[in-house]
Amino acid sequence: xxxxxxxxxxxxxxxxxxxxxxxxxxxxxxxxxxxxxxxxxxxxxxxxxxxxxxxxxxxxxxxxxxxxxxxxxxxxxxxxxxxxxxxxxxxxxxxxxxxxxxxxxxxxxxxxxxxxxxxxxxxxxxxxxxxxxxxxxxxxxxxxxxxxxxxxxxxxxxxxxxxxxxxxxxxxxxxxxxxxxxxxxxxxxxxxxxxxxxxxxxxxxxxxxxxxxxxxxxxxxxxxxxxxxxxxxxxxxxxxxxxxxxxxxxxxxxxxxxxxxxxxxxxxxxxxxxxxxxxxxxxxxxxxxxxxxxxxxxxxxxxxxxxxxxxxxxxxxxxxxxxxxxxxxxxxxxxxxxxxxxxxxxxxxxxx
Amino acid sequence: xxxxxxxxxxxxxxxxxxxxxxxxxxxxxxxxxxxxxxxxxxxxxxxxxxxxxxxxxxxxxxxxxxxxxxxxxxxxxxxxxxxxxxxxxxxxxxxxxxxxxxxxxxxxxxxxxxxxxxxxxxxxxxxxxxxxxxxxxxxxxxxxxxxxxxxxxxxxxxxxxxxxxxxxxxxxxxxxxxxxxxxxxxxxxxxxxxxxxxxxxxxxxxxxxxxxxxxxxxxxxxxxxxxxxxxxxxxxxxxxxxxxxxxxxxxxxxxxxxxxxxxxxxxxxxxxxxxxxxxxxxxxxxxxxxxxxxxxxxxxxxxxxxxxxxxxxxxxxxxxxxxxxxxxxxxxxxxxxxxxxxxxxxxxxxxxxxxxxxxxxxxxxxxxxxxxxxxxxxxxxxxxxxxxxxxxxxxxxxxxxxxxxxxxxxxxxxxxxxxxxxxxxxxxxxxxxxxxxxxxxxxxxxxxxxxxxxxxxxxxxxxxxxxxxxxxxxxxxxxxxxxxxxxxxxxxxxxxxxxxxxxxxxxxxx
Numbered sequence: 001x002x003x004x005x006x007x008x009x010x011x012x013x014x015x016x017x018x019x020x021x022x023x024x025x026x027x028x029x030x031x032x033x034x035x036x037x038x039x040x041x042x043x044x045x046x047x048x049x050x051x052x053x054x055x056x057x058x059x060x061x062x063x064x065x066x067x068x069x070x071x072x073x074x075x076x077x078x079x080x081x082x083x084x085x086x087x088x089x090x091x092x093x094x095x096x097x098x099x100x101x102x103x104x105x106x107x108x109x110x111x112x113x114x115x116x117x118x119x120x121x122x123x124x125x126x127x128x129x130x131x132x133x134x135x136x137x138x139x140x141x142x143x144x145x146x147x148x149x150x151x152x153x154x155x156x157x158x159x160x161x162x163x164x165x166x167x168x169x170x171x172x173x174x175x176x177x178x179x180x181x182x183x184x185x186x187x188x189x190x191x192x193x194x195x196x197x198x199x200x201x202x203x204x205x206x207x208x209x210x211x212x213x214x215x216x217x218x219x220x221x222x223x224x225x226x227x228x229x230x231x232x233x234x235x236x237x238x239x240x241x242x243x244x245x246x247x248x249x250x251x252x253x254x255x256x257x258x259x260x261x262x263x264x265x266x267x268x269x270x271x272x273x274x275x276x277x278x279x280x281x282x283x284x285x286x287x288x289x290x291x292x293x294x295x296x297x298x299x300x301x302x303x304x305x306x307x308x309x310x311x312x313x314x315x316x317x318x319x320x321x322x323x324x325x326x327x328x329x330x331x332x333x334x335x336x337x338x339x340x341x342x343x344x345x346x347x348x349x350x351x352x
Numbered sequence: 353x354x355x356x357x358x359x360x361x362x363x364x365x366x367x368x369x370x371x372x373x374x375x376x377x378x379x380x381x382x383x384x385x386x387x388x389x390x391x392x393x394x395x396x397x398x399x400x401x402x403x404x405x406x407x408x409x410x411x412x413x414x415x416x417x418x419x420x421x422x423x424x425x426x427x428x429x430x431x432x433x434x435x436x437x438x439x440x441x442x443x444x445x446x447x448x449x450x451x452x453x454x455x456x457x458x459x460x461x462x463x464x465x466x467x468x469x470x471x472x473x474x475x476x477x478x479x480x481x482x483x484x485x486x487x488x489x490x491x492x493x494x495x496x497x498x499x500x501x502x503x504x505x506x507x508x509x510x511x512x513x514x515x516x517x518x519x520x521x522x523x524x525x526x527x528x529x530x531x532x533x534x535x536x537x538x539x540x541x542x543x544x545x546x547x548x549x550x551x552x553x554x555x556x557x558x559x560x561x562x563x564x565x566x567x568x569x570x571x572x573x574x575x576x577x578x579x580x581x582x583x584x585x586x587x588x589x590x591x592x593x594x595x596x597x598x599x600x601x602x603x604x605x606x607x608x609x610x611x612x613x614x615x616x617x618x619x620x621x622x623x624x625x626x627x628x629x630x631x632x633x634x635x636x637x638x639x640x641x642x643x644x645x646x647x648x649x650x651x652x653x654x655x656x657x658x659x660x661x662x663x664x665x666x667x668x669x670x671x672x673x674x675x676x677x678x679x680x681x682x683x684x685x686x687x688x689x690x691x692x693x694x695x696x697x698x699x700x701x702x703x704x705x706x707x708x709x710x711x712x713x714x715x716x717x718x719x720x721x722x723x724x725x726x727x728x729x730x731x732x733x734x735x736x737x738x739x740x741x742x743x744x745x746x747x748x749x750x751x752x753x754x755x756x757x758x759x760x761x762x763x764x765x766x767x768x769x770x771x772x773x774x775x776x777x778x779x780x781x782x783x784x785x786x787x788x789x790x791x792x793x794x795x796x797x798x799x800x801x802x803x804x805x806x807x808x809x810x811x812x813x814x815x816x817x818x819x820x821x822x823x824x825x826x827x828x829x830x831x832x833x834x835x836x837x838x839x840x841x842x843x844x845x846x847x848x849x850x851x852x853x854x855x856x857x858x859x860x861x862x
Binding site for chain 1: 359360361362363364366367368369370371373375376401402404407408409442444445447448451478479480481483780781
């Protein structure tokens with residue numbers, strides 16, 4: 001059921017929630033968290049849809065905070081809060097409140113959200129777009145244990161990554177990082193199969209996709225090796241190649257769904273590696289609400305260091321050559337570095 | 353070619369997004385055309401693959417008498433997956449799985465077939481990189497166990513070669529009494545070392561059963577009252593609404609007690625009653641379970657503290673049902689129990705004097721499994737007796753299936769001017785607070801077999817102790833009387849109600 005409240009307050013919304021629950025006859029629901037989605041009107045529908053799907057796995061109270069744009073001085077001086085309370089079949093397994101903030105109240109969204117948080121349950125804030133530079137210092141972000149951003153949807157994804165690293169606070173996380181979990185798990189599984197030493201790696205993916213950078217930094221940090229990045233036409237990540245003491249290990253996914261794992265001396269194997277939709281990403285994100293230390297270390301590894309180390313070892317090793325052992329000498333500081341993170345970012349918003 | 357996880361620099365204990373993926377391995381299913389395999393095992397393998405928990409190159413070999421080609425087998429798996437899998441069907445996952453699917457046709461005494469199985473395994477090691485690690489799932493009637501196990505030995509399929517493993521997975525029943533259980537264990541252990549034998553009790557793979565340990569040992573709320581000072585008694589129920597169906601051949605002569613109490617219910621009892629294990633590893637858990645099963649004591653008068661029954665004709669949930677003795681393939685003189693209720697005591701400081709009532713049956717009111725810990729009444733009540741007339745005993749009920757969750761029952765004042773106290777329930781439902789579909793028990797168990805994690809598998813000692821508990825009861829039943837008749841669709845024979853009434857208690861209606 002749906003209740004529309006115009007020019008309202010948080011306490012009236014709370015009352016509507018209680019009344020609504022009584023009316024549909026399900027007074028007690030085992031909601032495990034409050035998910036706050038901060039977005040604009042344009043992205044609200046998709047984000048809410050994804051959150052509702054994810055709520056099948058994590059029943060939650062979902063608060064959608066939409067700041068309306070005021071187009072005249074009169075609008076700006078007037079503050080108004082409208083709310084749409086959805087319960088039961090209209091809100092998947094939890095409760096949904098869509099909050100529209102007009103005028104001045106838009107700057108005080110936390111005052112609206114705070115009274116609506118579930119008692120004792122963890123709070124997650126998700127910015128599908130336009131995330132603040134320092135999520136933990138954001139008034140809404142400060143309410144949350146977990147702050148989900150998405151550098152993939154940013155105007156300058158690569159630049160944004162560096163900003164995230166500088167501002168990192170435990171509890172921050174990035175959907176661009178969530179996206180590569182299947183890759184990471186498959187690469188780890190590949191190294192379960194062969195005992196070898198990895199000497200270098202290359203990550204290939206579409207341009208302006210920060211997942212490439214994150215995966216590269218993770219590999220560089222964990223394996224202590226130079227990792228190069230290269231651009232392809234996508235979709236998403238397309239290939240990871242690790243040079244090892246027992247031949248190359250290549251995980252190649254040209255079509256965004258079925259990948260091939262090739263290990264030298266072993267037959268090629270098909271592995272399912274489908275690109276996941278936002279609902280699945282959010283569901284994974286909500287599974288654990290403690291700080292993701294692995295993300296933090298990968299992020300803080302830093303793009304500069306990644307580029308430096310990739311440049312030090314001979315970058316002209318082309319794809320075909322099987323580098324048996326890349327000599328790890330710092331001497332030949334090859335200037336011919338051709339790192340992937342080149343050029344200024346173009347305008348295409350890489351979002352969907 | 354061993355997969356040592358510690359040596360893999362990409363693995364990190366702090367990285368909790370990365371799932372536990374099984375190492376390179378394959379699964380061989382004997383009796384692959386059976387119901388269990390189609391309804392549970394194949395869908396579980398697919399669901400695991402879909403969740404990304406199987407290693408690349410995971411292989412599945414079916415072994416059965418049917419004259420199938422690899423393609424027919426793949427088609428069969430495909431159909432089974434589409435019908436029974438928990439997760440949606442995805443083509444790319446299927447493409448990954450199908451590459452490692454093979455079928456070997458043959459009888460269990462057919463040497464050629466086992467040679468062919470050996471070749472297939474070697475071929476898969478080359479083509480799929482399974483690294484020689486194979487689990488043999490014996491989804492066959494127990495009388496074939498010795499044969500299959502011997503064949504595996506004869507053809508060198510059970511040899512644990514350097515760095516690779518071979519495991520045996522067996523299903524209940526683990527014998528029909530202590531002697532036969534020991535024989536079976538000898539047969540299996542002669543070929544497979546004890547730590548490579550996995551006995552499936554699918555109840556232990558259920559989330560709710562694992563949650564018993566979380567509920568008890570991760571909280572402070574329950575453990576202080578989990579003892580004889582507060583607990584009045586414990587009821588463990590597993591009820592089925594179906595009859596024996598087509599299992600007449602298997603069921604007659606076995607009966608409810610051997611089929612259910614010996615494994616499922618005694619395992620539930622062990623988890624409910626055991627002391628806190630030193631850690632959550634397999635050895636520590638097994639030690640505590642063995643300890644508590646060893647402390648189980650049978651009542652002196654078995655005639656008064658056990659009841660067995662047979663369902664008679666009646667109506668079950670709106671459908672007419674025939675009685676057990678009228679079922680096809682059942683001897684009209686059969687004394688097999690389709691209902692069994694027993695009272696056990698546990699001889700230790702925590703539980704002395706607290707009876708554990710275990711009951712199971714077919715064609716009962718509805719399908720339900722639950723553990724109810726019923727507490728003593730308050731020693732003193734400031735309210736007068738009319739106020740608390742409707743107040744029952746407090747209880748914590750762990751609902752194992754269906755509608756998994758935990759219920760706490762306690763008294764609450766009824767709104768109004770009078771003081772009147774009535775029972776209310778506080779409910780935690782898995783479906784509400786967590787994912788709508790938690791993994792199937794078999795998914796978890798198969799993954800654990802591939803990972804070599806034996807936490808959720810009963811060990812030899814537990815199986816033997818369980819038979820030691822049940823054997824005297826079965827012997828008593830053999831000599832005395834015959835099963836009481838109960839109408840289908842009811843909650844069992846009146847004798848069972850009388851048994852509890854003698855103790856001043858009554859069965860919960862689950």
